Amino acid sequence: MIAQQHLEVATRGRGTYDVTRSVADSVRDSGIRTGLCHVFAHHTSASLILCENADPTVRRDLEAFLARLVPDGDRVFDHTDEGPDDMPAHIRAILTKMDLTIPITAGRCALGTWQGIYLYEHRTGAHRRQITVTLQGEP
Amino acid sequence: MIAQQHLEVATRGRGTYDVTRSVADSVRDSGIRTGLCHVFAHHTSASLILCENADPTVRRDLEAFLARLVPDGDRVFDHTDEGPDDMPAHIRAILTKMDLTIPITAGRCALGTWQGIYLYEHRTGAHRRQITVTLQGEP
């Protein structure tokens, strides 16, 4: 049994956007009891992460860390066509990955208590980001 | 055909814990010949990695690298509720990921010769970590 759904996330620039509810709804709607939920971002400058979902400071600290690790405008970068955040966005996306797979157990997206699913926009400007959710398993 | 198993790993604090044997046993017990084995840690401060399995120095060097990359007590972090290793644990888990998928070929978990599966505890204290193994494929 397989189902596939499409989500679009309109970002307002760099930062994390909670998509946990949308993904959990896709799982519930699928009727799958035991299986896997795959989430995929069709981009090279936005990614998907599992992150602590209770204190927004965690995601602010994560952003502060990544901004220091992969500095905008770093002179090591030659690919700067779209500005100082262009190449850092590609690297941040590769380090945090565009694909994510979560178990489905008892008909639910079996996240841990503190796990939320976030689209991570790495460009400083607003973008429309495309996500595909694929659900496989048994009813 | 689908099967799902649960593992618990009692950690003694920061470091890697070999779960290769448990995952391989789940694959063998499932009776699946061709398919995929998905391993998932239900946490935001522990992760799952594939790492060289022969020389323990590799995992010690990895830990030394990560400890330097994401320093405990770094002043860039505001989220310090649970101590200086709290926020670094979240970042280390995001950089090394909580989900992992391995092919099943000829009824076996088709790891490379030098690949082992490790739960990576990123907190300095001991924790009980929950893992779900999901197996999909054909007998």
Add this chain to the structure above:
Amino acid sequence: MIAQQHLEVATRGRGTYDVTRSVADSVRDSGIRTGLCHVFAHHTSASLILCENADPTVRRDLEAFLARLVPDGDRVFDHTDEGPDDMPAHIRAILTKMDLTIPITAGRCALGTWQGIYLYEHRTGAHRRQITVTLQGEP
């Protein structure tokens, strides 16, 4: 429905090798219309990434960044049996991961417009790298 294929990539040392076409061909040959395509590298010093596929400068900048982040010959490393690039290769592979899952939609590997699939060789010398592609879904 499930299919599995094997690919071998002969690398000429450190850098990225485009395997998008081979993976896309596996998807098309499988006859699966809706499902998932899993790609796996059986190694601990080579990995798989999704990266921008239009401007080769992006992959050169990525390499420059990683070479600075995980320096060859770093004195923090004790595991140096196979040379100064040995331990950095393990860490680079863990940070960029050996497994990758992409949706199959309408019979095609549903990559974003700018996403290419690359094997990333992290050793400085040439190697033969083994990849397994597993395809699951419905015709």
